[in-house]
Amino acid sequence: MGKKEQSKICIMVIPHTKKVRRLMIPSWLPKLITLSIIGVSISILLIITTITWSHSNLKEEYEDKISEINALQEENKNKELEILRLKNQKKELLSKSEEIEKKLEEIDKLQRDLEKMAGIKNPSRSSTIRRNIPPEISESSDKIQVLKETLELKEKELETFIDQMEERLAYLETVPDLWPARGRLTSRFGNRKNPFGRGTRFHYGIDIANSVGTDIWAAGKGVVTFAGTKGGYGRTIIIDHGNGYKTLYAHNSKLLVKVGDRVEKGQVIAKMGSTGRSTGSHLHFEVHKSGKPINPLNILN
Ligand SMILES: [Zn+2]
Structure with missing residues (x-):
């Protein structure tokens, strides 16, 4: 104990033919090598674990994103369908409103003819449908709102018109214009x-x-x-x-x-x-x- 030689390790290489060779190495070197190997192994293991972990994380995230994209695509498809449905509905409403406008014009004309026939001088009807819907209104909802108001107005007008007609017809019944006898x-x-x-x-x-x-x-x-x-x-x-x-x-x-x-x-x-x-x-x-x-x-x- 206490001597320098004790901290050295002697490695002897004995070949078959040549002479024996002695290698003197410090006693701490194998320990250092072992420790280094263990350290490197642990590091590699840690790196592998980290990579694996982050990879699985990424994969999960990727899958999440994929399913999110799928959901969005599905939603988009539904939205497109909804838009198509709304577009069709709008088209239908517009054609309906045009139909109503046409009908209203027909009613207007019929009303004018009846007024002429019945000889009503001051009809309550003051406006035609065309005048009620300004041409700048192109949005279907606005148009439909205007049409609704026009219809309400028309309804009131027609009520007054019917009253006038009834009054007129009642009056005409009293006018002595029927031939009183054949001959x-x-x-x-x-x-x-x-x-x-x-x-x-x-x-x-x-x-x-x-x-x-x-x-x-x-x-x-x-x-x-x-x-x-x-x-x-x-x-x-x-x-x-x-x-x-x-x-x-x-x-x-x-x-x-x-x-x-x-x-x-x-x-x-x-x-x-x-x-x-x-x-x-x-x-x-x-x-x-x-x-x-x-x-x-x-x-x-
Ligand atoms: Zn006479």
Whole structure:
């Protein structure tokens, strides 16, 4: 102990032929080599572990990303489908709205025609559809909103229009414009030769000749204000139609209504005859407007 030689290791190499060789190495060298090998091994092991770990991590991350991409692609596909569906819906709505516009225009036209036919002078209809939708509106939702408002407006307009029409039709029912009997027009309104004497006499109505018992119709809807014998007129009926109109039916053989009766246009009110000052079976028919006799031919259809 304590000597320098003790810290050395002697390695002897003994070949078969040549002489023995001695190698002197320090005793710590093998320990160092062993320790180094262990250290390097551990390092390599650590590196391998780290690489493996990070690789598996990366792989996991990669797989996550792949599935995320797949999900996004799926979502994208769904979005595209949704967009396609919405586009189709929009197209459908636009074509529907165009259809509605067309229908509204047709209604407008029909309304105008009806107004003309019924003779309504001041229609409530003030606007057409084209004027209601400004051309700059191209977004379907805006267009549909405008269309909705237009439809609501149109509905109100049509309600007013229908009211006016009903009023108009009710009025037209009262206008005495229906021929009161079938027959031959034998005398017109105006000056004529006096059939019962000399000179001319003003004829305040028209004469329609046919056989005794021919139906006499009310020329318009109204209320019977006279039903009885009236001097030269013979058996007579007078109807008040309102709005200043009155009609008179004379020379009847038979009266079928009485004072106070409400009669409809076309209702049979009497039978033709020759009562009163008459030269033969005929109807003497007068129309009065605001108390004055007017030419029945100007009003009869
Ligand atoms: Zn007459």
